[in-house]
Structure formats: C-alpha cells, structure tokens
Amino acid sequence: MTELSKTPVTPMVGRGLSAIGGPRAVRRLQTGQLEAFAESIRTFLIEKVCASGGHLGPNLGVVELTIALHRVFESPRDAILFDTGHQAYVHKILTGRAAAFDRLRQAGGLSGYPSRSESEHDWYENSHASASLSYADGLAKANELRGRADRSVVAVIGDGAMTGGMAWEALNNIGASRRPVVVVLNDNGRSYAPTSGALANHLHTLKQPGNHTSAGGRAGPNVFTELGFTYLGPVDGHDIGALHAALDQARALRQPVLVHAVTVKGSGFGPAEGDEADCLHAVGTVDAVTGRPVPTVGPPSPSWTSVFGQALLELADERKDLVAITASMLRPTGLYRMAVKFPERVFDVGIAEQHAVTSAAGLAMGGFHPVVALYSTFLTRAADQVLMDVALHRLPVTFVLDRAGVTGPDGASHHGMWDASLLGVVPGLRVAAPRDSHQLRSLLREATAYDEGPSAIRFPKGTASKDIQAVRRIGGVDVLSESGIRDVLLLSYGPMAHMCLQAATQLTQQGIGVTVADPRWATPVTPELLDLAANHRLVITVEDNSRTGGLGSTFAMCLRDHAVTTPVHVLGLPRAFLTHGPREQLLARVGLSGAQIASAVLRARAGKPLDHTTSTDGSLQ
Incomplete structure (x- = not known):
C-alpha cells in the first residue's frame, strides 16, 4: 500500500482521510494532531454511514481505541482481530479504504x-x-511454532461478546499458555442492548473508583487475573494517550494481558448517545443530524420481525405457559413488546445461542412452551443443542428464525441459507416457511400449540410479503393458483411464492399448465402433497435456502421413498458463500427471479439441464 510522506498530516474529512494509505501514516501523526484526527474520522463515519446504512454506534465508540491500536501495533505483522467485525470501520479507514465508503455494503x-x-x-x-479469542489463541500458537517471538496478537472484543461461551473456552487456554496475546475488552456496557448477567455486574464493579490501576500498576484479584491474565485498567477508551500507554505496556509484557477499555457506544453523535434502545447500532439510511430514518413515500409496511413480535404478544396474552428466549437481541428479533408486558417470561441469555437452546429445553421439561428467537445465521452455532438437547427428548420448543435466506448487505456470514438444511436432519422437527404475514401468524399459532416435539419457523429480513390468498386447501397444503391442466407443479417455500406466481403467469401464457402450491409446513411432507406431485408431469421446487440438503431435496427424497416417479428439479441457493448486495439482485444472480424460474421450467420440460449457479470451486451444485 502507498503510505503518506513524512510531512505532518493535517487531518481532514473526505479526501484527507482517503489519503491515509496505511497504518504507517497513522503512526507518523504528531500527538497534537490526534484529537482532531479522531474527530475527522467521527464526522466521516456519520456522513458516510448515515447515507448508506450500516453499523454506526459500534464504530463511533472505537475511534480513539482503533487509532491507538494502530499506533502501538504494526498491522499486519501484528494481527489485530476484531470480534463481531461490525466495529471495524475505523480499522478499514486507517488501512487505506476510506475512499471505498461511498459503496459501503453495496454490491x-x-x-x-x-x-x-x-x-x-x-x-x-x-x-x-x-x-476472536480462539483465532488469537491459534495465531499465537502458530507464531510460537514458527519462532516469531517478536510478533503480537491482539483481539478486540466487546463486553457483549464476552457473554458467549466460546470466549471463555479461549480465555481458559490463553491464560494458561503464557503466550503474548493482548485481549482488549471494549466495555461499553452493551451488545445490541445493555449487557446482562454476572459478567456485566463484575465489570461494573471493576469500573468503580478505587479499582483503577496506573501504568505499571497491578489490579487486585478479578476473574481475569484468576484465569492467568495481567489486568490493565479500566482505561478511558476515548483518551488516546491513556490507551497508548496501556497498550504499550501490554505489548512489552509478552504474556497474556487484558486491557479493559471503557467506551461509549455512539460516542460523539448525540442521537446515538441518547438512543436507549441500541445507540443506533445498525441503521438504514438516516438523517446525519437527527439520526432519524429518512422518510419513505406512503405509510411504512410492517416487517416480518414486527409481525412476529405482535403475533407472539397476542399468544402470550392467551397462554401463561408461553415464554421467550433471545441471545442478546431483544429488539432485533421482535421480543421487546412481550418483554415490556411480561418481563418475567422473556429471558435474554447474552450472546450464547447454545445455552439459549438447552435452557429452552429445561423450560420445556418444566412445563412451559419456549419460543427461541434467533437470526437464522446464529442458529447454526447451536445445531448440536437442537439435535441432542431438544429433539432427542421430543420437547415442545418453537424456534423462530429471523433473517432466513438471502439477507442482503451484511454478506456471507449473515445470509441465513443453511438453517433448513441443518434442521432437515433433525428427527421429529417440523419446519415451516410462511409466504406472507397472515401465514406467519397462523403458523406461529400452530407451532406453539404443538406439544409432541420441536418446530421451526423461518422468514427473511425486511418488509413482510403481501398476503396471497389460496384458491383452495388440500389437507395442510395451500394451492395458490392452478390452470386446470396438471402439467407442472411449482412447489414454493415461503416468500418465494411471489416469484413462482410470476413464473406461472408467464408459463400459462405459453399454454403450459401450472399449479403453484405452498406446503406451509415443509417438513414433514404430507400425503396430500405427495398425491399432488404424483398427478403432475413435472415438479419444480423453489426455496431461499441452499439446494444441498434443503427443503426441495428432502421432498425429492420423500417422493422416491413413496415410489412417486414424477421428475423433480430443485431450485435454490448454490453451495457457495454469497457476497453482499440487495436481496432481489442476489436472488436474480442465482436464478431465482420469476422469469428465471419460468426459464428453468421450460428447460426441464425439454429435458435440458438446468443452469444452476456454480459453486466457488466451479463445480455445479
């Protein structure tokens, strides 16, 4: 990367920050320039993130901390690892990517x-x-094995992320190793919401007057020192000088060190600091002065999340045995309304999905019906608990998976495109994919009334789909449209119904008989659906999940098991990590627009191979 010359740098917004070619330039800044430099970054973040959407609050809180990190440590020679990487915008600016912020999270x-x-x-x-701490442990081991004694590994982790069990597994190993790992605990008292639990109480105690340590001093016993770490702090996370001194000391010790940096989420932007909900954690397009969403034309449409939240509250009014669990995402998963009205029946367990699921199992054993509300991408962390702690005991637990399928701007790690494949192997677990808000309400009621085993309901991010009326219902299957000629059965899962109906319209205009059906409950496969498939010449399944082991694959296997010989073609997401971009654009890229589904039907009827998107290794999936 191109670095700045040794001439003093005048911090500026826009082009000035774009001229920062790498951390070396940041290390050349004079001490007297740092405060203004930090403010220029903060102004830049507010301008760019408010215009594009993204994670605003977390990054405003780590401006000074990130500057100090890059002045003390020499990236990339020293590894700086950001846990829950939404706090890495400042790191991107300091490593030469400021000019790219005009296209933040865009395709x-x-x-x-x-x-x-x-x-x-x-x-x-x-x-x-x-x-991040497990990555840090592995990198420190690699440095030791390769004789790189002069290199440091730094992990920046928030107090919210420290509620996750994996962090403590890593701390247990790092503290006993004596390897030079620096853990920077970014303590802003929050994840999405205020951090809860015993750790939050312990950190609060450490921040009380009398617990501060000066550079070179040592703290009294605490949970971190007992695990083998030298504890430095608490340090003002917005004082670059104090941070620099603590990080310098941590680097020099060449052993496990925890630097406790106390920051303010949303620091420097009044609307974020005053937002008690989540400090403008993640925003869409908002006003750069007020922090309020930019008004849209017409009344706002309800989101999938808000429809679920209201439906759950109505059920909770009816049933005292209904409880809810979330993993530090009370508002993002729609549980806030229930928590306000029934605080004793809503449990925020911190960022601990595995614990959330097994705790739900215990609640079910105790006579309650738990609703576990998680993002689809985070359920994957608790696959073993779903299988062995809930399903093995046929416990009545309802999993509500928000952000299922293609989520859009958050990219590969946030797409919820594997949940149906993982859940499909779980014995006795039922999976539903509502096509619209009415079906979401109906399916949630059915799931919470089922007491013979677990259920899961998956729905995407964003505005809930407009309601689609069925022309008739066969058993539990909704027929959404039919032409009278039983040629092609389009089996749509969830909100893919809209694309399937578009495809059916195009195909009908070409004289092809098409039936569009919504199974509602994707598993188990009902006898009525098997009969419907047997009475068509061709079946095409369409889903917003991986084709590999997904809902369509499960249905095709079921047809074979019941000697139904109708050919089946499965349309869905490829076995690949999809990038970030608008949901509609990404679906079209993998062949899931209405026109592309119609084209796939024509190819299948002609006996031609379907043009599935290739995987990252170039093989067809």
Whole structure:
C-alpha cells in the first residue's frame, strides 16, 4: 500500500482521510494532531454511514481505541482481530479504504465486516460473536511454532461478546499458555442492548473508583487475573494517550494481558448517545443530524420481525405457559413488546445461542412452551443443542428464525441459507416457511400449540410479503393458483411464492399448465402433497435456502421413498458463500427471479439441464 510522506498530516474529512494509505501514516501523526484526527474520522463515519446504512454506534465508540491500536501495533505483522467485525470501520479507514465508503455494503463495494479479500490487514471475515479469542489463541500458537517471538496478537472484543461461551473456552487456554496475546475488552456496557448477567455486574464493579490501576500498576484479584491474565485498567477508551500507554505496556509484557477499555457506544453523535434502545447500532439510511430514518413515500409496511413480535404478544396474552428466549437481541428479533408486558417470561441469555437452546429445553421439561428467537445465521452455532438437547427428548420448543435466506448487505456470514438444511436432519422437527404475514401468524399459532416435539419457523429480513390468498386447501397444503391442466407443479417455500406466481403467469401464457402450491409446513411432507406431485408431469421446487440438503431435496427424497416417479428439479441457493448486495439482485444472480424460474421450467420440460449457479470451486451444485 502507498503510505503518506513524512510531512505532518493535517487531518481532514473526505479526501484527507482517503489519503491515509496505511497504518504507517497513522503512526507518523504528531500527538497534537490526534484529537482532531479522531474527530475527522467521527464526522466521516456519520456522513458516510448515515447515507448508506450500516453499523454506526459500534464504530463511533472505537475511534480513539482503533487509532491507538494502530499506533502501538504494526498491522499486519501484528494481527489485530476484531470480534463481531461490525466495529471495524475505523480499522478499514486507517488501512487505506476510506475512499471505498461511498459503496459501503453495496454490491461489489466495501464489506461491512473485515474481509480477507479486501486487505492484508483483515485476518478473517467475522460477524459471529465471541470467536476472536480462539483465532488469537491459534495465531499465537502458530507464531510460537514458527519462532516469531517478536510478533503480537491482539483481539478486540466487546463486553457483549464476552457473554458467549466460546470466549471463555479461549480465555481458559490463553491464560494458561503464557503466550503474548493482548485481549482488549471494549466495555461499553452493551451488545445490541445493555449487557446482562454476572459478567456485566463484575465489570461494573471493576469500573468503580478505587479499582483503577496506573501504568505499571497491578489490579487486585478479578476473574481475569484468576484465569492467568495481567489486568490493565479500566482505561478511558476515548483518551488516546491513556490507551497508548496501556497498550504499550501490554505489548512489552509478552504474556497474556487484558486491557479493559471503557467506551461509549455512539460516542460523539448525540442521537446515538441518547438512543436507549441500541445507540443506533445498525441503521438504514438516516438523517446525519437527527439520526432519524429518512422518510419513505406512503405509510411504512410492517416487517416480518414486527409481525412476529405482535403475533407472539397476542399468544402470550392467551397462554401463561408461553415464554421467550433471545441471545442478546431483544429488539432485533421482535421480543421487546412481550418483554415490556411480561418481563418475567422473556429471558435474554447474552450472546450464547447454545445455552439459549438447552435452557429452552429445561423450560420445556418444566412445563412451559419456549419460543427461541434467533437470526437464522446464529442458529447454526447451536445445531448440536437442537439435535441432542431438544429433539432427542421430543420437547415442545418453537424456534423462530429471523433473517432466513438471502439477507442482503451484511454478506456471507449473515445470509441465513443453511438453517433448513441443518434442521432437515433433525428427527421429529417440523419446519415451516410462511409466504406472507397472515401465514406467519397462523403458523406461529400452530407451532406453539404443538406439544409432541420441536418446530421451526423461518422468514427473511425486511418488509413482510403481501398476503396471497389460496384458491383452495388440500389437507395442510395451500394451492395458490392452478390452470386446470396438471402439467407442472411449482412447489414454493415461503416468500418465494411471489416469484413462482410470476413464473406461472408467464408459463400459462405459453399454454403450459401450472399449479403453484405452498406446503406451509415443509417438513414433514404430507400425503396430500405427495398425491399432488404424483398427478403432475413435472415438479419444480423453489426455496431461499441452499439446494444441498434443503427443503426441495428432502421432498425429492420423500417422493422416491413413496415410489412417486414424477421428475423433480430443485431450485435454490448454490453451495457457495454469497457476497453482499440487495436481496432481489442476489436472488436474480442465482436464478431465482420469476422469469428465471419460468426459464428453468421450460428447460426441464425439454429435458435440458438446468443452469444452476456454480459453486466457488466451479463445480455445479
């Protein structure tokens, strides 16, 4: 990368920050320039993120901390690892990517998370919490094995992410190793919402007057010192000088050190600091002065999340045995309304999906019906618990998976495109994919009334689909349209119904008989659906999940098991990590627009291979 010359740098917004070619330039800044430099970064972030959307609050809170990190440590020689990488925007600016912020989280533009393909300064693409310390442990071992005694490994992790069990597994290993790992605990008292639990109480105690340590001093016993770390702090996370001194000391010790940096989420932007909900954690397009969403034309349409939240509250009014669990995402998963009205029946367990699922199992054993609300991408972390702790005991637990399928601007680590494949192998677990808000309400009621085993309901990010009325219902299957000629059965899962209906219209105009059906419950496959498939010449399944082991694959296997010989073609997402971009654009890229589905039907009827998107290794999936 091109670095600045040794001439003093005058910090500016816009082009001035774009001239920062790498961390070496940041290290050349004079001490007297740092405060103004930090403010220029903060102004830049507010301008760019408010215009494009993204994670605003977390990055405003780490401006000074990131500057200090890059002045003390020499990236990429020293590995700087950001846990839940939505706090890495400042790191991107300081490593030469400021000019790319005009296309933040847009297709072909800058990722909203660290990305190995973007920069040598990004060690991984990470948006799942609590993983940075394990990466750090492995890198420190690698440095030791290769004789790189002069290199440091730094992990920046928030107090919210420290509620995850994986973080403590890593701390247990790092503290006993004596290897030079610096853990920077970015303590802003929050994840999305205020951090809860015993750790939050312990950190609060450490921040009380009398617990501060000066450079060179030592703290009294605490949970971190007991695990083998030298504890430095608490340090003002917005004082670059104090941070520099603490990080310098941590680097020099060449052993496990925890630097406790106390920051303010959303620091320097009044609307974020005053937002008690989530400090403008993640925003769409908002006003750069007020922090309020830019008004849209007409009344706002309800989101999938808000429809679920209201439906759950109505059920909770009816049933005292209904409880809810979230993993530090009370508002993002729609549980806030229930938590306000029934606080004793809503449990925020911190960023601990595995614990959330097994705790739900315990609640079910105790006579309650738990609703576990998670993002689809985070359920994958608790696959074993779903299988062995819930399903093995046939416990009545309802999993509600928000952000299923293609989520859009958050990219590969946030797409919820594997949940149906993982859940498809779980014995006795039922999976539903509502096509619209009415069906979401109906299916949630059915799931919470089922007491013979677990159920899961998956729906995408964004505005809930407009309601689609069925022309008739066969058993539990909704027929959405039919032409009278039983030629092609389009089996649509969830909101893909809209694309299937578009395809059916095009095909009918060409004289092809098409039936569009919505199974509602994707598993188990009902006898009525098997009969419907047997009475058509061709079946095409369409889903917003991986084709590999997904809902369509499960249905095709079921047809074979029941000797139904109708040919089946499965349309879905490829076995690949999809990039970030608008949902509709990404679906079209993998062949899931209405016109592309119609084209796939024509090819299948003609006996031609379907043009599936290739995987990352070039093989057809």
